Amino acid sequence: MMLTTEKTTVNNTQFLKETLAGLNAEPKRMFSKYFYDETGDHIFQQIMDMEEYYLTNAEMEIMQYQANSIANVISVDNEAFDLIELGAGDATKSIHLLKTLLDKNLNFKYYPIDFSEHVINDLDANLPEKLPELTFEGLNGDYFDMLKKAAEISDRKKVVLFMGANIGNMNVSEAREFCLSLKQLLSPDDILIIGFDLKKNPQQILAAYNDKAGITRSFNLNLLSRINRELDGNFDVSAFEHYANYDPETGSCKSYLISLKNQIVNIGSNAIHFSENEFIMMEISQKYSLNEIDELAQSSGFQLINSFTDQQNYFVDAVWKV
Numbered sequence: 273m274m275l276t277t278e279k280t281t282v283n284n285t286q287f288l289k290e291t292l293a294g295l296n297a298e299p300k301r302m303f304s305k306y307f308y309d310e311t312g313d314h315i316f317q318q319i320m321d322m323e324e325y326y327l328t329n330a331e332m333e334i335m336q337y338q339a340n341s342i343a344n345v346i347s348v349d350n351e352a353f354d355l356i357e358l359g360a361g362d363a364t365k366s367i368h369l370l371k372t373l374l375d376k377n378l379n380f381k382y383y384p385i386d387f388s389e390h391v392i393n394d395l396d397a398n399l400p401e402k403l404p405e406l407t408f409e410g411l412n413g414d415y416f417d418m419l420k421k422a423a424e425i426s427d428r429k430k431v432v433l434f435m436g437a438n439i440g441n442m443n444v445s446e447a448r449e450f451c452l453s454l455k456q457l458l459s460p461d462d463i464l465i466i467g468f469d470l471k472k473n474p475q476q477i478l479a480a481y482n483d484k485a486g487i488t489r490s491f492n493l494n495l496l497s498r499i500n501r502e503l504d505g506n507f508d509v510s511a512f513e514h515y516a517n518y519d520p521e522t523g524s525c526k527s528y529l530i531s532l533k534n535q536i537v538n539i540g541s542n543a544i545h546f547s548e549n550e551f552i553m554m555e556i557s558q559k560y561s562l563n564e565i566d567e568l569a570q571s572s573g574f575q576l577i578n579s580f581t582d583q584q585n586y587f588v589d590a591v592w593k594v
């Protein structure tokens with residue numbers, strides 16, 4: 273396979289390394305950050321539009337109806353700040369907050385950060401039309417590298433947005449490590465606005481990750497196709513089945529792909545053996561209670577200053593201060 277740019281080569285080297293490490297581990301696992309190639313972004317958009325995937329509407333409702341209160345918590349004394357969004361996606365939810373901050377004439381610059389180059393290119397193309405007065409600079413890459421880059425550009429107060437329950441794609445101890453590392457890059461009085469999917473009826477959670485139309489199934493299987501396309505793999509996608517499971521005790525919702533037969537898959541010159549019914553752990557989507565969120569804030573050195581929930585208490589955007 274021809275790899276064209278230096279950037280693609282670097283990314284694919286990392287992708288190959290992590291994929292092989294995950295598939296040679298016991299049990300096998302993959303890294304859900306690799307779901308988001310162009311096809312994956314497109315399928316994720318379909319997931320967010322699904323009736324079963326309540327998370328998007330719940331957080332959208334918070335942003336639509338409570339943006340003014342959130343803006344009041346962010347901007348004390350009209351101090352200038354940088355608004356840095358980790359995993360900005362198409363910014364459809366944060367756009368309500370951005371609009372409110374602009375309406376209030378606050379002095380800020382928006383830095384959307386995303387792992388997907390395609391997402392940043394789209395924001396560069398679309399944001400000026402949607403919000404002509406917005407000053408922004410899209411940053412493509414790893415969250416922490418890009419956060420450091422934003423800190424090099426300016427030393428103003430930072431307000432970090434980490435929405436969409438992206439924290440849920442880490443297990444609880446990874447989430448704590450992540451928040452601790454994030455705190456190291458922030459200064460006293462900086463703010464983190466972080467979205468969590470709340471524990472709720474287990475059937476409702478499971479349905480969001482096991483939809484009838486099979487969109488989540490395609491989302492998971494697309495990673496096998498991506499490995500075929502980009503890493504010279506030969507997965508027979510039809511020989512794997514999607515399985516999702518939610519444990520109400522721990523709050524972890526997990527997606528797996530199950531090998532339907534004994535098979536060998538090649539990735540470049542590497543052969544990986546799968547037994548019949550062997551699973552690959554694909555993704556965790558951790559759900560939290562309000563107490564667990566408070567505990568996470570405290571154990572990673574943040575102070576909870578406010579929480580914004582939707583009317584049905586499905587989702588919370590918590591505001592933490594360093």
Ligand code: AVI
Nearest residue numbers: 319436437438440441488557
């Ligand atoms: C991006 N992330 C918060 C989604 C979630 O809910 O865990 C990804 C996803 N996976 C399957 N459906 C949605």
